[in-house]
Amino acid sequence: MTRAEQKERTRQAIINAAFSQLSAEKGFASLSLREVAREAGIAPTSFYRHFADMDELGLTLVDEAGLMLRQLMRQARLRIEKHGSVISTSVETFMEFVAENSNVFRLLLRERSGTSAAFRAAVAREIQHFCAELAHYLRKQTQCPPELAQLQAEAMVTLVFHTGADALDAPREHYPQLTRRTIMQLRWLAHGAASYGRKQPD
Amino acid sequence: MTRAEQKERTRQAIINAAFSQLSAEKGFASLSLREVAREAGIAPTSFYRHFADMDELGLTLVDEAGLMLRQLMRQARLRIEKHGSVISTSVETFMEFVAENSNVFRLLLRERSGTSAAFRAAVAREIQHFCAELAHYLRKQTQCPPELAQLQAEAMVTLVFHTGADALDAPREHYPQLTRRTIMQLRWLAHGAASYGRKQPD
DNA sequence: TAAATTGGCGTACAGTTGTAAGCTCAAAGT
DNA sequence: ACTTTGAGCTTACAACTGTACGCCAATTTA
Structure with a gap:
């Protein structure tokens, strides 16, 4: 062999x-x-x-990056079970990931809006995992309808990813502030979704 | 001449x-x-x-795109004054822009996370206008502190831009749904921010 | 009217790219 | 032990890139 x-x-x-x-x-x-x-x-x-192609290499890289993302999720899950707070723990874990694997995150970020439809689809699929996982937590915690949880999760992931993108261009000492701001945004979202869901469970 | x-x-x-x-x-x-x-x-x-450069051309294109964005904002402002609802009018106007100028929007979207720091900065500046304008409206409407309005506006613009990105890869008949979902997300955000601001005006 | 400026062109060059064709030779299969 | 396989190499080529240099002709300026 x-x-x-x-x-x-x-x-x-x-x-x-x-x-x-x-x-x-x-x-x-x-x-x-x-x-x-x-x-x-x-x-x-x-x-x-x-x-066969550089494209094939590229898709492999995206897959690899997706794998790392999923490891990140597992890590976040563990931390949450120990520490409790879903939102802040998730954001902090994510920011660590971006800091330590900026090249990997950059790849995902760029190919998400890149010139190859196949790449875009691949990245979207990886991110979808993220959303599904988060939606699962949200449903467990707030007992809202699945579709609502999904929409909320997508919004949250969008905001977190965007902060990650900002972080790539920001000096390390700004990370705490970026993190705090994002946590705030996510809390608004959670709060708003919860009370909206109560009022009009449409 | x-x-x-x-x-x-x-x-x-x-x-x-x-x-x-x-x-x-x-x-x-x-x-x-x-x-x-x-x-x-x-x-x-x-x-x-x-x-002097292809880069110089590129920056010119970004400027041009930024100009169109600002025209878009002006149009949105007019519609809002007539029609009232800030959130839905803004999202709808934005989606029309994306549909009719997809190449322009794609440029901004890509160069926002592109390989040139100068391009990224230029795009960020253009988007900043968007956020500032929206923050202005929010402050007028909800009378919350400026910093809070700014953070909220940034979250909203992030979500709307992300929907625009999705729209680029979606068939036209999905636009109404994308629009509806985004409006929902923005309402959650507004609602959550408002009640959070009341509770802890920190 | 004469001189200067300048937008545009053609030619030329050195560098890089992807990839086709065919060889070598060690490992794997029989 | 003999054959087959296949990873890796070298060479080669055609396409394309950015851009340096120098000329032309028409507009602008003096």
Whole structure:
């Protein structure tokens, strides 16, 4: 099995090379097959032994990023069970993720509105997990109808993601304020949705 | 003045060419100077008589887009004064804008999280106008402290923009639903902010 | 009217890109 | 032990990129 092992190793080398070349100034679209191959330590044409396309690589990266997001969710769930407060714990956990994996988050952020419909769809799917998970919590906590919880979760995730985007361009010392502001926004949302739901359960 | 007139004319030709080449599949980053020049009907090297850089062109496009946004705001203001409901009128007006100027909106959307810090800053500035304007209305209507109105306005604009992004990938017949859902989210936000502001005017 | 300015053009060059064709050679399969 | 497979390489090519340089011709200025 040394054969398949080696293959997997260089495949990872390609993926890592791609991730490492992403930055604030360089998006996936401006990566070149040759550069990636160079950093991965293989000949340009060898790239094709692993991916048919740069696009295929890109989708792999998005998948990988989605995986990390789901790990993040698991971590948040644990923290919530211990610490209690859903909103603030979630936001804080998310901000840590952005701080420590800015390249990964940037990828998601950019490809969400990028030029490839397939990429956009892939990112949307990953984010959908987030929303569903959050909606689950909300329904458990507020006992509101599922559709309402879903809509509320989407709004919350939108706000949190947007704050993450801001964070990418902000110095680290602004993070606490960004976090506080976002928590406030989410509380408004929760509060408003709860009382609206009570008044008109339409 | 026929001289400066001609110059302005081809300058506009370049700008129009650039806008027309933007699409769902092609972002500004993947425009080439040569292609733009070709469509504008000039030689590649003549491009430099008008812009030092593709970046300079890009910033011009963002400015132009910002201008259209501000016209949109003016239109929304008029409609609100006539029709009353701030939230639904604003969202509806915005959705019309997205539908009729999708390329322009896409530009803003993409460059907001694009690879150029200057572009990101330019887009952020344009959106800031939006928020300030909305905050003004909110303060007038709810008489809450300025900082609170600002935060609320930012949340609202974030949600509306995000819906606009969704609209770009959705068939036209989904627009009414997108609009309805967004209005709901904004009402929650307004409601929650109002009652939170009453309880703890911190 | 003469001189200066300048928008636009053509040519040219060096660099980079994706990828096709064919080779090597070690591992895997028989 | 022999054959097949396949990851990786080298070479090669055609397409395209941005832009430097110098010329032209028409408008503007003096």
